[in-house]
Amino acid sequence: MADKVTIADVARHAGVSRQTVSNVLNAPELVREHTQRRVLEAVQALGYRASQAARQMRTGRSQLIAARIEPAQDDGINGFVFDRFLHGLTESAALAGYRVLLYTAADHEAELATFDDLLGVYVPDAFVLTSLDYGDPRPAWLLEQRIPFVTFGRPWGVPPAQRYPWVDVDGAAGTAAATRYLLDAGHRRIGFLGWPAGSGVGDDRREGWARTLTAAGAEPAELAELDYRTDDGAPHGEAAARALLDRDRPVTALVCVSDSLALGALQAGRGIAVIGFDDTPVARAVGLTSVSQPLSEVATRCVSLLTRALDGNGAGARARETQAYDTGTEVLLRPSLVRRRSA
Amino acid sequence: MADKVTIADVARHAGVSRQTVSNVLNAPELVREHTQRRVLEAVQALGYRASQAARQMRTGRSQLIAARIEPAQDDGINGFVFDRFLHGLTESAALAGYRVLLYTAADHEAELATFDDLLGVYVPDAFVLTSLDYGDPRPAWLLEQRIPFVTFGRPWGVPPAQRYPWVDVDGAAGTAAATRYLLDAGHRRIGFLGWPAGSGVGDDRREGWARTLTAAGAEPAELAELDYRTDDGAPHGEAAARALLDRDRPVTALVCVSDSLALGALQAGRGIAVIGFDDTPVARAVGLTSVSQPLSEVATRCVSLLTRALDGNGAGARARETQAYDTGTEVLLRPSLVRRRSA
DNA sequence: TTGAAAGCGCTACCAA
DNA sequence: TTGGTAGCGCTTTCAA
Numbered sequence: 159m160a161d162k163v164t165i166a167d168v169a170r171h172a173g174v175s176r177q178t179v180s181n182v183l184n185a186p187e188l189v190r191e192h193t194q195r196r197v198l199e200a201v202q203a204l205g206y207r208a209s210q211a212a213r214q215m216r217t218g219r220s221q222l223i224a225a226r227i228e229p230a231q232d233d234g235i236n237g238f239v240f241d242r243f244l245h246g247l248t249e250s251a252a253l254a255g256y257r258v259l260l261y262t263a264a265d266h267e268a269e270l271a272t273f274d275d276l277l278g279v280y281v282p283d284a285f286v287l288t289s290l291d292y293g294d295p296r297p298a299w300l301l302e303q304r305i306p307f308v309t310f311g312r313p314w315g316v317p318p319a320q321r322y323p324w325v326d327v328d329g330a331a332g333t334a335a336a337t338r339y340l341l342d343a344g345h346r347r348i349g350f351l352g353w354p355a356g357s358g359v360g361d362d363r364r365e366g367w368a369r370t371l372t373a374a375g376a377e378p379a380e381l382a383e384l385d386y387r388t389d390d391g392a393p394h395g396e397a398a399a400r401a402l403l404d405r406d407r408p409v410t411a412l413v414c415v416s417d418s419l420a421l422g423a424l425q426a427g428r429g430i431a432v433i434g435f436d437d438t439p440v441a442r443a444v445g446l447t448s449v450s451q452p453l454s455e456v457a458t459r460c461v462s463l464l465t466r467a468l469d470g471n472g473a474g475a476r477a478r479e480t481q482a483y484d485t486g487t488e489v490l491l492r493p494s495l496v497r498r499r500s501a
Numbered sequence: 502m503a504d505k506v507t508i509a510d511v512a513r514h515a516g517v518s519r520q521t522v523s524n525v526l527n528a529p530e531l532v533r534e535h536t537q538r539r540v541l542e543a544v545q546a547l548g549y550r551a552s553q554a555a556r557q558m559r560t561g562r563s564q565l566i567a568a569r570i571e572p573a574q575d576d577g578i579n580g581f582v583f584d585r586f587l588h589g590l591t592e593s594a595a596l597a598g599y600r601v602l603l604y605t606a607a608d609h610e611a612e613l614a615t616f617d618d619l620l621g622v623y624v625p626d627a628f629v630l631t632s633l634d635y636g637d638p639r640p641a642w643l644l645e646q647r648i649p650f651v652t653f654g655r656p657w658g659v660p661p662a663q664r665y666p667w668v669d670v671d672g673a674a675g676t677a678a679a680t681r682y683l684l685d686a687g688h689r690r691i692g693f694l695g696w697p698a699g700s701g702v703g704d705d706r707r708e709g710w711a712r713t714l715t716a717a718g719a720e721p722a723e724l725a726e727l728d729y730r731t732d733d734g735a736p737h738g739e740a741a742a743r744a745l746l747d748r749d750r751p752v753t754a755l756v757c758v759s760d761s762l763a764l765g766a767l768q769a770g771r772g773i774a775v776i777g778f779d780d781t782p783v784a785r786a787v788g789l790t791s792v793s794q795p796l797s798e799v800a801t802r803c804v805s806l807l808t809r810a811l812d813g814n815g816a817g818a819r820a821r822e823t824q825a826y827d828t829g830t831e832v833l834l835r836p837s838l839v840r841r842r843s844a
Numbered sequence: 845t846t847g848a849a850a851g852c853g854c855t856a857c858c859a860a
Numbered sequence: 861t862t863g864g865t866a867g868c869g870c871t872t873t874c875a876a
Contacts, residue, residue: 164853175863180855190861207621211557212853215868220554222602227588237782241584245570248603257623258603259565260591278550280600392786421786439580440783443735443764507869518847523871533845555869558852 163206172200183208214281222259223251223464224282226269228289229262238438239453240288243310246457247286254465256283270299277305284464290314292358297322306467308460312490314358323463323487325456329359329435330366332449332493333413336433337370339495340411345431349384349402349409351395351419363415363435384409388419395422403428411501417441417448424500431501445499452491459489506549515543526551557624565602566594566807567625569612571632572605581781582796583631586653589800590629597808599626609638616642627807633657635701640665649810651803655833657701666806666830668799672702672778673709675792675836676756679776680713682838683754688774692727692745692752694738694762706758706778727752731762738765746771754844760784760791767843774844788842795834802832 169176174197181188182197189197200206214220225247228240248258259282263269273296276282283306287296290311298320300307309324333350340348350367353360368381376384386402388394395418402409403426411431414420420434424446434441437450483490512519517536524531525540532540543549557563568590571583591601602625606612616639619625626649630639633654641663643650652667676693683691693710696703711724719727729745731737738761745752746769754774757763763777767789777784780793826833 165855166853176853177855177863178861181862184855188861193861205621207618209624209853210622211554211563211624212868213855214554215558215853215870216855218868227584227591229588230585237581237584241570241580242573244603245572245605248570248605252604260587260601260603261595262588262591275550278548279553281552281554418782418786425787439761439781440786443761443783444768508871509869519870520847521845524846527871531845536845552869555852556871558854558869559871561852 163204165206165208167204168197168200168206171204172197218281219468220281220283221256222280222282223247223256223284223286223461224259224261224276224280225286226288227260227262229264239436239451242453243288243457246454247460249454250458250461254461256461256465266295269296273299273303273305277303283468284308286310286460286464290358292356306464308463310456310460312358312488321487323467325459325463325489325491327451327456327493328483328490329363329449329493330369332435332451332495333363333366333415334370335366335493335495336413336447336449337367339497340413340431340433340501341370341374343411343431343501345411347384347407347409348411348413349386350413350415351386351388351398351402351423352415353390354387360415367413383407390416390418392418392422392425395419396426397422399423399426399428399430399432403430417446420446420448420500433495433501437496441496441498447498447501448496449493450496451493455491459491463487463489506547508549508551510547511540511543511549514547515540561624562811563624563626564599565623565625566590566599566627566629566804567602567604567619567623568629569631570603570605572607582779582794585796586631586800589797590803592797593801593804597804599804599808612639613642616646616648620646620648626811627651629653629803629807633701635699649807651806653799653803655701655831664830666810668802668806668832668834670794670799670836671826671833672706672792672836673712675778675794675838676706676709676758677713678709678836678838679756679790679792680710682840683756683774683776683844684713684717686754686774686844688754690727690750690752691754691756692729693756693758694729694731694741694745694766695758696733697730703758710756726750733759733761735761735765735768738762739769740765742766742769742771742773742775746773760789763789763791763843776838776844780839784839784841790841790844791839792836793839794836798834802834806830806832 165176165179169179174193178189178193179197182194186194210221230237251258259280261272261276263272285300285307287307287309288311290309292315301320301322312324312326337348350364352364355361371381386398388398399412412423414423414434417434417436417438417440420432421440423432424444434446434448437448441448508519508522511522517540521532521536522540525537529537553564573580594601602623604615604619606615628643628650630650630652631654633652635658644663644665655667655669680691693707695707698704714724729741731741742755755766757766757777760777760779760781760783763775764783766775767787777789777791780791784791
């Protein structure tokens, strides 16, 4: 199956010049309608598709968006979030005429080297960054090279001078909703099972719980009592839940920073109410109520931010439903609470 | 940062012709060593990297491997397997000088259309197919177009005339090992919690259990009694385990076709031994013994099969450790049993 | 062993 | 509104 239909074949078939064909495809307004139709018919008949490589040589655009596929996490449960995001990204990108190119890198330094390599060889038009952390060198690097990019995740601790487009999910809003839900169900001793302080994501999620309890009248001292910090993983969650239950005034409910910790808390038994974060398959499997990130919309927004920068047009479906905050290039989406047996 | 170092820049810097530079890079044996070194130094100094687009125009090779990122499964737990495979693929491909290009498709028909589209535009050098099923039209299509591809998954019910390279994991060997392990632990009533007959993967896994029990002296009638079939998902697993436990002669152990079913069985309580399949994060989280697929090696083998077809060289690391069966283009790898608390 | 020329398929820039 | 020309950066002839 020789798929080598070139623009010249189309031109011959339609009885016009190569140029006209190119115009019909790239700047239709320049071509008479009659001619357009003839050309389009020829395109159809021949099954012509513009070669991306040839186009790239002229335009310098590869129609490629590079994204990193992350190695398995310690716990692995959260690979899920990234995987679903990547799926959404692939889908949204395709709609906008882009494809997703994958790469891996062991650490930030290796990733910068990969940026350089990719940029020299495949020349992706943009990058999508995930798992941003404090002091992350990647945005600054891309900014300096003037490479378009967007991040899934707010810039944590980045000087305002370094502004760039990002999309994120409002974790605090998620835990706030979870806490409010437990409050409404009559709980008064609602603990928070979180990661050690210092991670942007973890601290943000803790904050939503804290401010909701505070608004409900909790004193700082009580908050401190209810706030438990531990590394991620079900075993840690189980131990933490036990500790919180063995106190003088035990908790009756737990808001957790991750499904892993929540799963552990669930396993600690004692029938307390537990709410997790991320709505991973585990949550579904064990009936765990969990905060769900709108990953598919996060992906759509990322692509839309990118195409705006790339194509100059701000087209793209800009769904307003779950939107919480939007400065144009900084988008914070609201998560939702998926209710199941655990709370 | 103008990254536009071309071959001409290198030639000028090294004081040779463009051609010589190309030769140094593509056919070094044609160039005197002294010249080579000079050129290589210039390449280094200038940070030259050959443009993939330009190379593709000449050679027709895109150095791209296309793979589909699957939508979330019903249950979601198994997205994990694919995600880890994809990660390994990206890594192995990079080592071999290829990048992974992602696409999605809702069903087989849409996927064939995507093949066609991709082939016309980005022209990937090869495809990697996953989740093969009976009557899968994709291999035949690619075979007919003479597009190189490899599948992760054996061809189920495909006429031998349609031979193509594949890599798979010996599921039967996995469940056989699991069954033997339970036998050695003293269990005599070992049930199998599987999917309804008709899925290649599911039937294969059932077979490993059946043959091991048979070898241990079980009668067909007993096997039938111990063989329970249900759809995937923890709730189904829980119900099934209950049913098997409420029988006259209850099972004392369960080999499961998936971690989802195993998780359900675990939740049914009663402390029976349970072994799952795929060693997903859930298994790790709840201490479930599970059969683990060597996904990273599957990926390596896929790439190695591909590069053999593409580059003509059979290079690539061909690790022999986990290898069980290898005809050169058909590779069946052995899974391993990860022992945890559940059995 | 090295260099010159051609051309992959496309689009930007002109001129008609 | 249409068509001609040039050239993106590379590699594959062929000639020196």
